[in-house]
Amino acid sequence: MTGLPLVALVGNPNAGKSALFNALTGARQKLGNYPGVTVERKAGRLSLSDGRPVELVDLPGTYSLNPTSPDEQVTRDVILGRQAGERLPDALVVVVDASNLDNHLRFALELIALGRPTIVALNMVDLATRDGLELDAQILSRELGVPVISTVAVRKRGLDHLRGELESMLDGGVGDVAPAGERRDFEVLRREARRIARTAIVRETPSRRLTAAVDRVALHPVAGLFLLLALLFIMFQAVYAWSEAPIAMIEGFVASAGDAVTAALPDGLLRSFLVDGVLNGVGSVIVFLPQILILFFFILMLEATGYMVRAAFLMDGLMARVGLSGRAFIPLLSSFACAVPGIMATRTIADPKDRLTTILIAPLMTCSARLPVYAVIIGAFIPARTVALGIGLQGLVLFCLYISGIVGAMLAALVLRRTVTKGASGGFLMEMPKYQWPRPQDIVLGLWQRAVIFLKRAGTIIFTSTVILWILLSFPKAPENGGVSQVNYSIAGRVANGLNVVLQPIGFNRDISLALIPAMAAREVAVSALATVYSLDADEDEAKLERSLGDRLKDSWPLPTALAFLAWFVFAPQCISTIAVTRRETNGWKWPLFMIGYLFALAYVAAGLTYWTATAAGL
Amino acid sequence: MTSALPLRLTDLPLRQPAYVDLIDWDALSASDGQRLREFGLCEGASVEALHHGGLMGRGPIACKVGRMTIAMRRNHAAAITVRTGPQDAAADEEA
Numbered sequence: 001m002t003g004l005p006l007v008a009l010v011g012n013p014n015a016g017k018s019a020l021f022n023a024l025t026g027a028r029q030k031l032g033n034y035p036g037v038t039v040e041r042k043a044g045r046l047s048l049s050d051g052r053p054v055e056l057v058d059l060p061g062t063y064s065l066n067p068t069s070p071d072e073q074v075t076r077d078v079i080l081g082r083q084a085g086e087r088l089p090d091a092l093v094v095v096v097d098a099s100n101l102d103n104h105l106r107f108a109l110e111l112i113a114l115g116r117p118t119i120v121a122l123n124m125v126d127l128a129t130r131d132g133l134e135l136d137a138q139i140l141s142r143e144l145g146v147p148v149i150s151t152v153a154v155r156k157r158g159l160d161h162l163r164g165e166l167e168s169m170l171d172g173g174v175g176d177v178a179p180a181g182e183r184r185d186f187e188v189l190r191r192e193a194r195r196i197a198r199t200a201i202v203r204e205t206p207s208r209r210l211t212a213a214v215d216r217v218a219l220h221p222v223a224g225l226f227l228l229l230a231l232l233f234i235m236f237q238a239v240y241a242w243s244e245a246p247i248a249m250i251e252g253f254v255a256s257a258g259d260a261v262t263a264a265l266p267d268g269l270l271r272s273f274l275v276d277g278v279l280n281g282v283g284s285v286i287v288f289l290p291q292i293l294i295l296f297f298f299i300l301m302l303e304a305t306g307y308m309v310r311a312a313f314l315m316d317g318l319m320a321r322v323g324l325s326g327r328a329f330i331p332l333l334s335s336f337a338c339a340v341p342g343i344m345a346t347r348t349i350a351d352p353k354d355r356l357t358t359i360l361i362a363p364l365m366t367c368s369a370r371l372p373v374y375a376v377i378i379g380a381f382i383p384a385r386t387v388a389l390g391i392g393l394q395g396l397v398l399f400c401l402y403i404s405g406i407v408g409a410m411l412a413a414l415v416l417r418r419t420v421t422k423g424a425s426g427g428f429l430m431e432m433p434k435y436q437w438p439r440p441q442d443i444v445l446g447l448w449q450r451a452v453i454f455l456k457r458a459g460t461i462i463f464t465s466t467v468i469l470w471i472l473l474s475f476p477k478a479p480e481n482g483g484v485s486q487v488n489y490s491i492a493g494r495v496a497n498g499l500n501v502v503l504q505p506i507g508f509n510r511d512i513s514l515a516l517i518p519a520m521a522a523r524e525v526a527v528s529a530l531a532t533v534y535s536l537d538a539d540e541d542e543a544k545l546e547r548s549l550g551d552r553l554k555d556s557w558p559l560p561t562a563l564a565f566l567a568w569f570v571f572a573p574q575c576i577s578t579i580a581v582t583r584r585e586t587n588g589w590k591w592p593l594f595m596i597g598y599l600f601a602l603a604y605v606a607a608g609l610t611y612w613t614a615t616a617a618g619l
Numbered sequence: 620m621t622s623a624l625p626l627r628l629t630d631l632p633l634r635q636p637a638y639v640d641l642i643d644w645d646a647l648s649a650s651d652g653q654r655l656r657e658f659g660l661c662e663g664a665s666v667e668a669l670h671h672g673g674l675m676g677r678g679p680i681a682c683k684v685g686r687m688t689i690a691m692r693r694n695h696a697a698a699i700t701v702r703t704g705p706q707d708a709a710a711d712e713e714a
Contacts, residue, residue, distance in 0.1 A: 063654070063657035063658075064653075064657055066653060068650045068653065068654065099686060100685075100686045100687055101686075102659060102685050102686060103657075103658070103659045103685065103686070103687055186656060187661075190656075190659075190661065211688070212669070215669065215670065215681070215688075216670075219669075219670040219672065219681060220670075221671070221672065221673055221678070309690070312690075313670075313672050313678075313679060313681060313690050314672060314673075314678075316672060316673065316678055316679045316690075316692070317672060317673030317677055317678035317679075320677075320678075320692065326679060326690070326692070427648075427651055427691075427692055427694070427695060428679050428690060428691065428692045429651060429654050429655065429658070429689070429690070429691050429692075429695065430689065430690045431658065431687060431688070431689050431690075432681060432688040432689060432690055
């Protein structure tokens with residue numbers, strides 16, 4: 001999009017910047033990375049009234065031009081035109097929260113003093129009104145010396161006005177740009193901001209504050225903790241309860257596609273490739289899209305409503321006890337969706353040892369890629385019955401798997417902080433945003449972006465691994481009537497038989513060993529790999545072909561093996577992307593290798609203990 | 620203005636309006652100090668303790684500073700001395 005005028009959206013965290021960005025650009029967004037740093041670049045296209053396009057870039061929220069973390073540094077460097085791979089913005093839109101003027105105006109003043117063409121978006125004026133605050137944008141504009149436009153991003157109010165102002169600014173319609181002033185002292189700016197805020201506030205009436213009322217419950221040491229646990233529990237129940245119908249639809253679609261291919265093509269390599277490799281392999285992963293989206297829906301809602309920081313507040317006592325910063329909770333919670341953005345989000349943690357520990361334990365949070373593995377095993381081996389008042393046994397087992405990951409992570413942190421990442425305990429300094437109801441479009445957009453990422457993975461990493469596995473499983477061809485099965489005769493089968501020597505003691509069979517190798521690329525490949533293995537095996541027995549993967553697993557695995565398999569996936573670091581991002585964030589191979597080592601050791605022990613215990617219990 | 624004896628933010632009763640008397644910046648790391656300043660914490664700013672997190676009062680403290688609600692651990696709060704009273708006199712005085 002080079003060549004277009006560039007406008008940067010900048011402001012304090014919690015000023016409603018992202019909502020404004022979404023409202024201005026709609027779905028026309030592009031996510032990327034700044035070169036050399038792992039900070040996400042979020043850009044979109046905005047059309048002026050005459051249809052001219054402008055590139056809008058959403059910069060990471062920051063409190064001042066004195067960065068304390070890598071993403072805040074990107075914001076400063078872009079604004080000053082020093083960021084590699086980014087041109088100097090032609091104009092700045094400074095987003096300020098109308099009900100927190102004292103604070104946000106200080107940063108706005110710091111930015112205005114740079115002398116760049118600047119517009120101030122006085123955002124979330126509706127929430128300010130709700131809190132009994134009435135502001136005069138004209139007074140504010142006069143005092144600041146730049147245009148000020150009242151906006152309510154979530155209701156698309158003030159957006160046309162903002163576009164119009166941007167248009168005349170980019171056309172040079174705004175008078176002379178003030179010469180770049182020198183950087184002013186923090187105290188001076190603070191006092192100036194306070195004075196201007198006082199002038200702009202027309203009326204201030206005390207009113208009932210929704211946030212304070214909710215927080216009395218949400219932050220209560222006992223009630224708040226119950227609320228958090230209840231929310232997480234509902235989340236995991238919903239992953240199963242809401243996903244049945246859409247999953248059945250996708251399964252039906254994959255099955256009919258398989259039938260169509262089978263009917264259209266003669267029996268042979270091509271048909272086997274399409275049905276066993278592509279449709280069964282990739283299809284078996286795509287069916288989990290609904291569950292992954294449900295999980296992301298909850299995480300996006302927790303973030304957008306402002307509850308996430310409350311959860312961090314509640315958990316801080318526990319985090320402190322294992323030697324982590326309370327801030328670590330947010331990267332860890334986003335690791336439930338995926339460890340890659342989780343590990344990237346640790347950049348907000350200032351202390352290096354603190355941050356390293358958080359990175360090392362992030363893969364223990366149950367990411368959405370484990371969901372397909374858990375779901376297929378739970379679906380096959382755990383009966384779908386209700387244990388009590390609307391609580392399903394399957395959801396309960398899933399909940400326990402998540403808890404195992406969390407407990408494992410806390411214990412790992414405790415040990416790491418006393419050994420390899422020894423150091424002073426971190427702090428917890430966070431702003432608690434007001435609660436607000438997110439705009440449905442923003443949530444839908446977030447889900448859409450996640451769905452695209454997941455399907456791209458299914459189409460690339462998972463597709464490639466599945467195809468390679470199919471090739472390794474199909475060749476060399478077993479001799480007819482040789483008494484050796486195709487799987488055992490194939491290259492992959494021979495490798496798996498070798499690996500199985502190590503994995504047999506913890507209850508794993510050849511098929512699991514086989515699935516674990518391609519699953520190094522991504523966990524969910526284990527499912528597509530199993531699907532491919534059993535699909536190829538079933539070719540010899542037409543009756544088996546019609547059955548689902550779950551049913552086939554149930555026939556061939558004893559229960560202790562299935563449970564050990566689940567325990568393995570709680571810990572095993574089977575994800576190339578996570579290892580790669582760890583290498584990038586820790587600048588070397590030392591820590592990713594350490595991470596792989598300790599997690600595989602944990603996985604082996606956990607799977608072994610599960611298998612031996614379950615066998616001893618006679619399951 | 621006259622007001623009660625100074626006390627540490629950790630000891631300030633919940634929902635009692637107060638203002639910052641003194642901040643021991645030396646007890647805070649440079650980056651933590653900067654972040655607290657950016658949150659609007661300075662001598663004279665109005666503060667109100669809202670919630671004590673965790674059981675047995677060992678968790679962080681959520682407090683209102685000006686119009687913002689922020690959370691901090693007890694070691695940070697202990698570096699902040701406050702006086703009860705509604706006025707944030709020092710913050711109003713012009714530079």
